[in-house]
Amino acid sequence: MSGPSSLEIRTEHSPTLPYAVVRLDARAVQVLESYEPNVLGGVFTDRRQPTGIKFGIGDVVNVTIFEAAAGGLFIPIEAGVRPGNFVNLPAQTVDNDGNISVPYAGTIRAAGRTNVQVQAEIVEKIKNRAIEPQVVVSLGEQRTSLVSVVGDVRTPTRYPMPATGAQDRITDALTRAGGISGQGWETWVMLERDGKRATVPFANLVYMPANNIYVQPGDRIYVYREPMKFLAFGATGQQGEFNFDAWKINLAQAVAKAGGLFDLQADPGSIFLYRREPREVAEKLGVDCTKFTSGLIPIVFTVSFQDPAGYFHATKVAMRPFDIIYVANAIQVDTTKFLNFIDKAVGTADNGVNLINDIYIARYNSRLHGR
Structure with missing residues (x-):
């Protein structure tokens, strides 16, 4: 397959898109290992557990009010036989304005607040009329603060956030949905x-714990299947798209999946890996980033399989989805192509000269016999 020569790639010259070339040595491998993609953990940086369930519009709230003695605001003196000095108010739904109503306290803001905050406001509003009031506010029916897990899971679900105890992480939420239905x-x-x-690939939740972050109220998790692939072009045994078919593979394995190097054509000293790296990673790799404007820098990593160490380096570089491997032609192959072209051109010219000579001879013989 035709493509740029190794010299053209190494000059870092492109009329359409600037890029950088980085030699894949021990230092570059160490940088790449330290800065593997950390997508969920990078976008959602809050590592704290959910601080508590907050009420939302539509939630059903229970309110219980205690007084220290009978004869107060809620407990009459002639209370009779009672289980205690408290009263349970009827369960009520947080209205569209985010409020609930409590006798003698009036309208209480509930949406966006925890039960402790709602309790404190009710106590503040009735403390001068009730006898040492205490209030317990609880969630009767949770209709908000839900977590949705849909897609390629065994049992799509929408479940309420745990109010207390251990909090769910992403993998816990997937477990509640019966786990993933396809290959990891x-x-x-x-x-x-x-x-x-x-x-993020599901594998990254397992291999990179920083991605397995805590679930928050209102999260939506969508699971889908798409085989991780890389592309191979140039002087490989085969060209095209190739599936990882594994949790992860390295550069050496990817070259092998593409049929290795084509013996009669490949330059084993010119194996190239095309990908984009974050700017901070590119700077760690020694790339001059001043000529780039985006946060992702196009980089071409080069490794030589003529150097025995090149194979070791290739086994330490993890492939990422849609990486591109390109193997350049050996110099003698390009030279042979050029000579074949010249040979064909010269042969075509010779054929043209011979044809003209044949025409002239035919005309001469015709005139001679005509006389």
């Missing part, structure tokens, strides 16, 4: 939160 290496997980989205 072809499954992707997208998290939507507060208008932001981020997607």
